[in-house]
Amino acid sequence: MHLILFFVFAGFCLAGAINLLLQSHPINSALSLIVVMTSLAVLYLLLGAEFLAAAQVIVYAGAIMVLFTFVVMLLNAGREERTLGSRTARSVGFPAVVAILAVIATVILKAQGLGVATLGEGLTNAKGSTNIEVLSGVLFHELLLPFEVTSILILIAILGAVALASRGDGPHGSRERMGGE
Amino acid sequence: MSAPLHLWLIPLLPFAGFLLNGILGRRLPKWIVTAVALLAPAAAFGLVLNAALGLFGIGPAPGSFSSLPYVETCPLPWIDIGALHVDFSFVLDQLSLVMLLVVTGVGFLIHVYSVGYMSHEEGYARYFSYLNLFLFFMTVLVLAGNALVMFVGWEGVGLASYLLIGFWFRKTSAADAGKKAFIVNRIGDFGFLIGMFLLLANFGTLTFTEIATKLGQDPGWQGGVVTVIALCLLLGATGKSAQLPLYVWLPDAMEGPTPVSALIHAATMVTAGVYMIARTHVLFDHSPFALSVVAIVGAATALFAATIGLVQNDIKRVLAYSTISQLGYMFLGCGVAAYSAAIFHLVTHAFFKALLFLAAGSVIHAIGGEQDLRRMGGLWKRMPFTFAVTTVGVLAIAGFPPFAGFFSKDAILYAAYLHGANGKALWFVGVVTALLTSFYMFRLWYLAFLGKPRGEDAPHHATPWSMLGPLVILALLSICGGWIGIEPSGGLSNWTNWINMERFSGFLAPAVGANAAEGGSAGLELILSGAAVGVALLGWLVAHLFYRQKSRLPAQAAAALPGGYKLLANKYYVDEFYGAAVVKPLLAISTYLLGWVVDKALLGGAAWLLGGVATFAGALLQRWQSGNIRSYAAWLAAGAAAVLLFLVVPWPDVLASLSAIHLGAAGH
Amino acid sequence: MSSFLTQEVPISWYLLLSAVLFSLGVIGFLIKRNLITVFMSIELMLNAVNLSFVTFAHQWHAVKGQIFVFFVMMVVAAEAAVGLAIIIAVFRARATLAVDRIDLMKL
Numbered sequence: 001m002h003l004i005l006f007f008v009f010a011g012f013c014l015a016g017a018i019n020l021l022l023q024s025h026p027i028n029s030a031l032s033l034i035v036v037m038t039s040l041a042v043l044y045l046l047l048g049a050e051f052l053a054a055a056q057v058i059v060y061a062g063a064i065m066v067l068f069t070f071v072v073m074l075l076n077a078g079r080e081e082r083t084l085g086s087r088t089a090r091s092v093g094f095p096a097v098v099a100i101l102a103v104i105a106t107v108i109l110k111a112q113g114l115g116v117a118t119l120g121e122g123l124t125n126a127k128g129s130t131n132i133e134v135l136s137g138v139l140f141h142e143l144l145l146p147f148e149v150t151s152i153l154i155l156i157a158i159l160g161a162v163a164l165a166s167r168g169d170g171p172h173g174s175r176e177r178m179g180g181e
Numbered sequence: 182m183s184a185p186l187h188l189w190l191i192p193l194l195p196f197a198g199f200l201l202n203g204i205l206g207r208r209l210p211k212w213i214v215t216a217v218a219l220l221a222p223a224a225a226f227g228l229v230l231n232a233a234l235g236l237f238g239i240g241p242a243p244g245s246f247s248s249l250p251y252v253e254t255c256p257l258p259w260i261d262i263g264a265l266h267v268d269f270s271f272v273l274d275q276l277s278l279v280m281l282l283v284v285t286g287v288g289f290l291i292h293v294y295s296v297g298y299m300s301h302e303e304g305y306a307r308y309f310s311y312l313n314l315f316l317f318f319m320t321v322l323v324l325a326g327n328a329l330v331m332f333v334g335w336e337g338v339g340l341a342s343y344l345l346i347g348f349w350f351r352k353t354s355a356a357d358a359g360k361k362a363f364i365v366n367r368i369g370d371f372g373f374l375i376g377m378f379l380l381l382a383n384f385g386t387l388t389f390t391e392i393a394t395k396l397g398q399d400p401g402w403q404g405g406v407v408t409v410i411a412l413c414l415l416l417g418a419t420g421k422s423a424q425l426p427l428y429v430w431l432p433d434a435m436e437g438p439t440p441v442s443a444l445i446h447a448a449t450m451v452t453a454g455v456y457m458i459a460r461t462h463v464l465f466d467h468s469p470f471a472l473s474v475v476a477i478v479g480a481a482t483a484l485f486a487a488t489i490g491l492v493q494n495d496i497k498r499v500l501a502y503s504t505i506s507q508l509g510y511m512f513l514g515c516g517v518a519a520y521s522a523a524i525f526h527l528v529t530h531a532f533f534k535a536l537l538f539l540a541a542g543s544v545i546h547a548i549g550g551e552q553d554l555r556r557m558g559g560l561w562k563r564m565p566f567t568f569a570v571t572t573v574g575v576l577a578i579a580g581f582p583p584f585a586g587f588f589s590k591d592a593i594l595y596a597a598y599l600h601g602a603n604g605k606a607l608w609f610v611g612v613v614t615a616l617l618t619s620f621y622m623f624r625l626w627y628l629a630f631l632g633k634p635r636g637e638d639a640p641h642h643a644t645p646w647s648m649l650g651p652l653v654i655l656a657l658l659s660i661c662g663g664w665i666g667i668e669p670s671g672g673l674s675n676w677t678n679w680i681n682m683e684r685f686s687g688f689l690a691p692a693v694g695a696n697a698a699e700g701g702s703a704g705l706e707l708i709l710s711g712a713a714v715g716v717a718l719l720g721w722l723v724a725h726l727f728y729r730q731k732s733r734l735p736a737q738a739a740a741a742l743p744g745g746y747k748l749l750a751n752k753y754y755v756d757e758f759y760g761a762a763v764v765k766p767l768l769a770i771s772t773y774l775l776g777w778v779v780d781k782a783l784l785g786g787a788a789w790l791l792g793g794v795a796t797f798a799g800a801l802l803q804r805w806q807s808g809n810i811r812s813y814a815a816w817l818a819a820g821a822a823a824v825l826l827f828l829v830v831p832w833p834d835v836l837a838s839l840s841a842i843h844l845g846a847a848g849h
Numbered sequence: 850m851s852s853f854l855t856q857e858v859p860i861s862w863y864l865l866l867s868a869v870l871f872s873l874g875v876i877g878f879l880i881k882r883n884l885i886t887v888f889m890s891i892e893l894m895l896n897a898v899n900l901s902f903v904t905f906a907h908q909w910h911a912v913k914g915q916i917f918v919f920f921v922m923m924v925v926a927a928e929a930a931v932g933l934a935i936i937i938a939v940f941r942a943r944a945t946l947a948v949d950r951i952d953l954m955k956l
Contacts, residue, residue, distance in 0.1 A: 006858045010866050017873040017893060026885045033889050036870075040896055047863070047907040049915050056899075059922050064892070064929045071933045072885055075940050093815030093879040099822040101872040103829050108864045116857035117907055131915075138912050139919070150923045157927030164934035167941075808952030810887075814878050 002119045005046055012039035024079045026072045030065060037061040047117060051132045188253045188271040191228050191281070192320040195221040198313035206306025215296055218309035222292050222316055226285035233278055250274035250390070252326060260329075267387055270326035275689050279524060280323045280456055283531050287448045288316050290651035294539050295440040297647030298546060308348060308438070315341035319449055323456065328377050328387040331457065335373065335421065338450045339366045345445060346437040358433035365430040369420015376413035379406065393463040411464045411471035414457065415478070422454030422508050424482045429756055431505055435497040439542030442497060447504050447538050448531035455511040455527055459520045459693050466518065473603065476516025480610040483509030485753075487617035491624075492739075492749045495552050496541050499625050503578065504534055506614060510593055513607060519596030520693035525685050526589035532662045533577035533586060536655035540571040543644050543652065544629060554625065559634035566649060568630050570656040575626045577659040579619040579717045582710075588663030590615065591710050598709060608709075612716055619720025627728035863904040870897035884936055884946045888929075895925055 016035035023029045037060045044053040108114075139147055198221030206214050255269035273281075292312060299308050318341055322334025340363075347359030377387060383406055384392050396407075418424070423431040434446050445451070458465060458475065465472050483506045490502035507530050514523030545552055547564055561568040577584035580591070594615075598608040665685060727734045739746040748754070874897060877890030899918045906914025936946070943951055 001855070002858050003856050006862070010862075013866065013870060014873075017870055017877075020886075020889065020893065021873065021877050021880070026883050026889075029881075029886045029889055033892065036893065037896065040900060043863070043866075043900065044903055046858075047903050049903050049906065049918070052903060052915055052918055055919065055922055059926055060892075060896070064926055067929060067933060068885065068889060071936065075885075075937065075946065077883060077885055077946050088809075088812035089815040089879045091815075092812075092819050094876075096815065096818035096822040097872050097875045097879070100818065100825060100875065101868060103822070103825045104868040104871075105865060107829060108861050108868065111861070114860040114864075114908065116859050117863065117904070118857060134912050135915060135919075139916060143916060146920065150920060154923060154927050157930050161930040161934035164931070165937045810948050810951070811879060818875055818879070 002046065002117070005042070009039040009042045009046075012036075013043070026077050027069065030068050030072060033068070034061050034065045037065065046119060049131065051135055187228065188232075188251070188273055188324055189255070191225045191285070191324065192317050194224045194228075195313040195316035195320065197221065199310045199317060201310075202306045202313065203310035206310055209306070211305060214306045214309060218313060219289075219292055219296070221313050222285060222289040225316065225320065226282075226289045229278070229281045229285050232273060233282060236278070254326070264385060265381065267327060267329050269330060270388070271324040271330075272326035272389070273324065276456075276459060276524065276693055277323050279528065279689070281320065283528055284316070284319050284323060284449050287531050287535050287655075288319075288444060290654055291440050291444040291448075291535065291539070294443075294542075294648050294651040295438075297645040298440055298542055299438065300645075300647075302438075304348065308345075311341055311344045311348070312441075312444070315345065315445060315450070319453070322453055326388060326390075328380060328389070328461075331460070332370075332373060332377065335417070335453065335457075336370065338445070338453060339363060339370070339421070342366075342434070342445050342450055345441040346434045348437055348441070352436070355436040358430075358436040362430040362434050365427050366420050369417045369427050372413045372416025372420070374417075376410050376417065379410045379413065383410070389460055392461075396463050396467055407464055408468040408471050411461075411468045412474065414461060414464070415471065415475055418454030418457055418512075419478065420454075421457075422451050422512070423505050424454070424478050424509060424512060425485060426755075428482065428486065428505050429759060432498055432501045432752070435495070435501050439497065439538060439545060442501070443535045443538035443542070446501065447534040451504065451508055452511070452527045452531070455508065455515060455523055458512075458515045459524055462515075462518075462520050462693050465515070472516050472518060474516075476513050476597070476600075476603070476607055479509045479512025479514075479516050480607050480614075481509070482506070483513065483614040484610050484617075485509075487614045487621070489749055489752050490621045491617060492746060494554050496544070496554050496557070496625060496629060497538075497552060499554070499621060500534070500537055500541060503537075503618065503622065506618060507534065507578070510590065510611065510614070513597055513611060514593040517593075517596045517600035517604065517607070519593060519600075521685060521689040522589065522592035522596050524689060524693070526593055529577070529585035529589040529659070529662045532655055532658040533574045533584075536570060536652065536659055537574040537578070539648070539652055539655065540567050540574060543567045543648055546648070547644060554628040557629045557634075558632045559630070561630040564630075564644070567644065567652070570652045571626065571630065573656045573659050575622045578622055579720065580615055580713055581717055582714065583660070583663070585659050585662035587710075587714070591713055594713060595706055595709055598705075612712060615713055616716045616720045619717040620724050623721050623724035624728055627724060631729065860904060860908050864901055867897045867901040867904065870894075870900070882948055884939070884948055884951070885933075887948060888932055888936065892925070892929070895921065 013036050016032045016039065019032040020029045020036070023032065037056060041053040041056040041061070044050075044056060198217050201217050202214055251273040253271045253273075257269075258266075259269050260267040292309070295308065295312065299305055302308065315338060318334045318337025320334075322331055322338060325331035325334060343359045343363040346362050347356045349355045350359075380387055380392065384395050386392060386395075420427040431446055431451070435442055437445075465475065486502045486505035486509065490499050490506065493499045493502060507526070511523045511526050511530070514520070514526060544557070544560060544564065544567060547567075548557070548560075551557065573584070577586040580587045582588075590611075594608055594611045597611055598604050600607070727738075751757075871894050874890045874894035877893065878887055881887050881890060899921055902914050902918045902921075906912065906918075939951060940946055945951070
């Protein structure tokens, strides 16, 4: 079971990633990315991270990708144009990517002590404690401060986004202008 | 020595005077400047006198001459590198004592004279500060215990000479003369430096006493490298003492104020060369070749300068060439190993030449700046006092007994006659020079003071007492100065002792070696002295014929040998020759070779090249920052890949296996 | 067949998947010409890293791994908001989303 599930959803991941690269319209790339996100959520479930799987779907696929889609539609981004391109990106970038992949793959394959992923085995083997209990136990005890700081970070990000994206002449300006286009 | 002599004060007091007058002099009232300027040499002279009296057994702390040489070394080390060890050391022995008495005594007198002579000049304080500076360096030179300290003083007096010759620096000829003096001196200093280097290389020390000891120990030091060292030192001496071929600066140096000419270019600085040869006499004694070169240079210069002095019309130029000629005599004395005779002539020459210069200055001052002999005349009525002292000076330099010049000149000529193979020829040259000297000095005397006044009625400037006082003292010294060599013991039967200077040479013997005049006799000495006096009388007679009566003999003589007259009047065209042979090529090299090739092409080109490289590299690198995000991203990825590779790959093993493969492949 | 089906998945496969996804993200960053698509490739890279974190958390029973992923998600959310706001501002200034046309920073 585990193997089949892995193959299927890993296949979805790869397919979605490659499709992201091959599509020319950004909206198609966004939809492929959503596929990747949800497949990853399933993979998290296979690895025993239930909370994270849920968070992945809600936050990533549900919020961030929606945001991306909104922006694509807002800016009316069309198909990609054939621009000059960059020779450096091809000549320097591709070998670099190949090198990175080769190095990491070598490290992974040569590593000792990696076992197998057991389905259903969570973070603890104790009966009665769920994944989310363990998670929240650490989160709200040891790491309370980073948690709160992160919430402030998000608040700042919201403010920043509003400030950056608004037009100069007032909070209603953007609505009028954007509506006219 | 029972009491310390504090030799270091002798140079230091004039140096303090230089600093005070140099820095604050312009703001201080004139009497303070004068007081400071006079106090320094007076104090220095007082110290020297105190030391001298003490050594003679007089005074509160009597010592004796057996305690000499008295060495004072500064406790702070100067140069201490590896094997080279040089200290600031001052040495007082008979030679430096005599020299110091002359330097500080005559120096003080000329300082007093300058108060009157320069009283209306605007650079009053500057003049005295330079004069004190000169005194400082000269005393350092005389007191030096090793060649390096002497070189410091050597260079310093050259500097002071430059400053004082070019005192009226707004006058182009004066500034040029200062530069000429310094540059020509420099050529001589180069010889001195090479001599010092060779001394160091061969003896490992620069201290005079140590060199003398080393030379005395090993009889192998004869000729060869000692000759080379001696000749290099001689080159330095010719520069400083204005001998052939480096004498050309001294006539031009007359552009400076007359007291400067008296002090520096007659009595003290130009005698530094003679002093240096006497100091290092051990080297010359071990090299007969160098000694003969010294003698020949001296004799040739004496004759050469005397011939030029015959036809000069500027009163100071006549005296300048006379100085060069007399310095030639001193070199001749050194060259026949009669060092004490040379020093004796140095002392007497200081007296009468300073006297003559100061008297000439008094004349120039009184008639409003006129220096041409042809426009003077009949001054004996207006300036009787100056006339009297000038007469004393002229008699002294001509060599009439009992004036000072007779004894010293006679001693040199006697020693020359007895010296080896060339002795008689050298003696003959000396006698001819004495004839010429007597002639041109009396010519000067007649033209300036006697006869009818030829110049226009110049304003009569009375001579102040500050100028007359030193003249009196110097006149007295010119009369009596030669008598210090006389040994009056033995009464009239030992009358030869009245005319030779055995006592003086005996006094100096511990410092300069015994007088090497062998094989003479009392009769010979009398004959030679008589010849010298006779020749002086002859010169006077000829001068009387030419210039006393209003005769046309001078004009006729000039017309009879027009080429010769022109040659002499233009100083044998030596300056022009130097200009064409030395100065012009140097200027050409500087302008074309150094100016164009090195400066513009090489250095300018190198700078241009560097700039070009920087610009080019910048232009290349500019293309890297394209603003294109994708290329930036590519380089980012490449950098990340590089870091990963560097961290993950075990490089030592990789390199080892690579080299193993390479070596293995090469081995097959 | 049943043995094949009941076989467990080695951890290294998850890690390889993560590596491949990461490289695909880098490639996308290099070749895509639309600014938004480039940003999406960055998201892909981040997700790949998240996967490897979760894998290791499973391997060593470390809860901190999962907590790290949690925080990454939060930060990515903030970053996506701000980044897209910047893209909107750039679009307003340059009227184009082509990466190659936005080169005001060149020398």
